[in-house]
Amino acid sequence: MRYRPIRWFSYEPKDADMATIEECRAALDKFAENIASDQDAVASKLDFERRLACDISDLGHAFRARFTAGTLTDIADGDDPDAEIRMTVSSDDLVALVNEELDLTKAFASGRVKIKANFMDLLKLKKML
Numbered sequence: 001m002r003y004r005p006i007r008w009f010s011y012e013p014k015d016a017d018m019a020t021i022e023e024c025r026a027a028l029d030k031f032a033e034n035i036a037s038d039q040d041a042v043a044s045k046l047d048f049e050r051r052l053a054c055d056i057s058d059l060g061h062a063f064r065a066r067f068t069a070g071t072l073t074d075i076a077d078g079d080d081p082d083a084e085i086r087m088t089v090s091s092d093d094l095v096a097l098v099n100e101e102l103d104l105t106k107a108f109a110s111g112r113v114k115i116k117a118n119f120m121d122l123l124k125l126k127k128m129l
Contacts, residue, residue, distance in 0.1 A: 019091035021061050025075070027098040028054065028063055032072040034098070035128060050121060053083035058090045085121055088114040 019027075052072070054063045064080035066073050089097070093112050096102035104126050107113040115122055 018058055019095045021056070021059055021091075024056055024059070024061070024091050024094050025063065025077075027095045028065065028072075028075050031098045031128075032065075032075060035070065035072050048121070048124065050085050050117075051080050051083040053080045053086045054094070055079070055086065055088040056091050056094065057088055058092075085115065085117040085125065087116075087125075 048067065049069075050067045052065045052067060054065070056062065061077070062079040063075060064078055064083065065075040067085075089107075090112070093102055093107060097104060097107065097113070102112075104113065108115060115125065117125065
């Protein structure tokens with residue numbers, strides 16, 4: 001039996017320019033500012049203290065932060081293995097979510113955004129984004 005020779009195909013991603021770590025950090029900072037600027041509305045929605053871990057899948061980088069008293073604080077590089085809310089997202093999708101160019105519900109349903117959290121925390125996070 002003869003086998004066909006292996007053919008190598010070059011793959012070029014559709015979006016060769018992806019958001020950088022700095023742009024992702026800026027998006028998280030903007031998210032924190034958005035929460036702080038609408039403090040009255042968000043405070044009623046966000047009456048919990050949770051740790052957030054945000055894994056940027058295409059960059060292999062992670063951020064951690066805390067939701068405290070209706071604000072997002074302590075944004076830093078690195079993973080938090082004990083975080084109650086874990087979000088896995090690509091760099092471009094994170095920037096699009098914060099800029100309101102991507103709907104969280106549609107992105108979650110299509111698998112572009114993965115969130116591990118209890119159901120109530122998931123609903124509160126959706127209201128903020």
